[in-house]
Amino acid sequence: MKISSDHWIPERPPYMLKPLKPIPAVATVSCLIDEENSCWIPETVNAFFDSKTAEYIMRIQISRHGGDFVRWPHTKHGLYTVRSAYNLVRAEGFFVERSRRGRGTSSAVANDEKHWKNIWKINAPGKMKIHLWRFAQDCLPSGVQMQRRQIPTSDACVFCGREEDVAHAMLLCQFAMEVWRLVKRKYMIQLQRHDLMSTKYWLFEFLANATELEATVLAVGCWYIWEARNDARNNRGHPDPTRTSVKILAYIDMIIQQCFKAKPSNRRETDVAPRWSPPPPGVVLVNSDVALFADCRQMAMGAVFRDSEGKCLAAASLPLQGFTSPEMGEALALRDAVMIARDKGFKNVIFVSDCLSLIQRLNSPAPDRSEVGSVVKDIKTLVAGFFSANFRHVKRCLNEVAHILAKTCNLASLGFISFSVPECIRKTLCIDVC
Structure with missing residues (x-):
């Protein structure tokens, strides 16, 4: 290379x-x-x-048990798929077209993704969330959109005769404004229509500041306003704003009954906390975790090795090279834990981590060519020398003992591997076995 x-x-x-x-x-x-x-x-x-x-x-992590491989950075496992290539071409074409028209694109793509997710979190049927997504993307068949696609039809609003785009049909038309006025009598939703320069960013801003109920009101309201618009456009009668608002309020009440139920007062104050489970006799349970120190851009790992009686057989706290993503850090910590287990002669081992994505990669038979792929391959190669080795995901609270070791690592030293119980985790170990 x-x-x-x-x-x-x-x-x-x-x-x-x-x-x-x-x-x-x-x-x-x-x-x-x-x-x-x-x-x-x-x-x-x-x-x-x-x-x-x-x-x-x-x-970039260098595999200790394999050579180079080609990685496709547009899928989770780094493997090429036709679908990912198609989506990539579509996205690039979209950005090029917007640039050609002088409209520009957002540089905060990651931030946009967070806002898109807010749409799918709304308590409303999927069809209403998809409708709201299409509203943001300006891909509903409004009069303006139909003209743009060279479909022979009028671009005038069926209610007021003005040019109809999605913003007009949903928020600015006299019919829509009357519907929202009636809905506001029960739900004091603030639409901030004067800020509507872009439907997408208007929606992003609204959902970022709205309560769960306000987001539901918007989704249901937009759905029924568009339904009324379609009925009028297709000559199925002349919708009445009052009737449309009654439909909206009734549907919202049904959603509230199903999705916004009050919690019973007689339920227990707290759920039973999950407890540490010992491994079967003859098996060693290994907890591993990573700590990232952003101020000095360094990482450290912690690992604890316990038997079926909860006895601490070994503990490790070691600095890691470089500063990378949390998932890569978790993979490096687990790889070090596997090497320690191998060096100490443990043959039947269960490795646990609170990083679900890493455990899924390790339990998948598919090749992994992602950023973490080289370390995943190392781990799989290392555990091939054990009699039995399993990877399991646990909640963060059940991995606290390893996290404490990682956080308390002395980054200025070479770390330690101890066969006695480090003082910093003694209390946590006792709580686990109690």
Whole structure:
């Protein structure tokens, strides 16, 4: 793999690489790797790249039990699918088209994703949430949209005769405004129509500040207003705002009865807290966790090894190289825990972690070529040497003992592997077995 011409840094395509020193065209990435220890050579990496690029490189985990592989970054497991490629092409085409029209695109894509999720959280039938999503995307068959698609029909609003786009039909038409006025008599929903420059961002802003009930009112209201508009447009009578508002209020009342039920007063104050479960006799249970220290951009792992009687056989608290995503940190912590278990001669082991996505990757028979894939492969290769090894997910409260070890790691030292109980987790261990 060539340093200068191949795309080997996820955050840095080849055309963005600007080495501090000339790099021969034939130089390969292996020149930057300590192959004996399966790690990067920090001095070499820092000598040729700026600090930001060097940090990106140091984040890439090098598999200790496998070679290079091609990763498709647009799926969860890094495997190419036609569907992901189709979605990628559609997304790129959308952004190019908006740019061509001079409308621009949002740079906060991740933030937009959070707002889109707010739509699917609304307590309303799926058809109403999809309708609201189409409203935000401006892909409902309004008069303006039909004209845009060159469908021979009028773009005038059926109620007031003005140009009909989705914002007009749902919020600004005299019919819609009268319906919302009647709905507001019972539910004091503030639509803030004067801020309506973009249906998408208006909806994002509304849902970000709305209560669960207000979001439900909006979804149901928009559905029935559009239904009334369709009835009028298709000559199925002339809808009355009062009748439409009655439908909306009745449907909202039904949703409230089903989804906003008051909690019974005689229920227990607290649920029974989950308890630590010991492994079967002859099996070692290993808890592992990672702690990320954002201020100094470092990570540390913690691991505890216990038998069926709850006795602590070993405990580890070790610093980890680099600073990366939480899932990668969890994978590195678990890999270290597996190596410690192997070195100590444990043959029947259950490894537990509070990172569900990592456990799912480890229990999946499918190859993993994601960012975490190299570490997942290492773990699977390592456990092949055990008589039996299982991976299980536990809640965070059942992994507290490992998290304490990770948080209390001395980052300035080499950490420790102890065969006696560290004082920092003694109390938590006693609580687990009580």
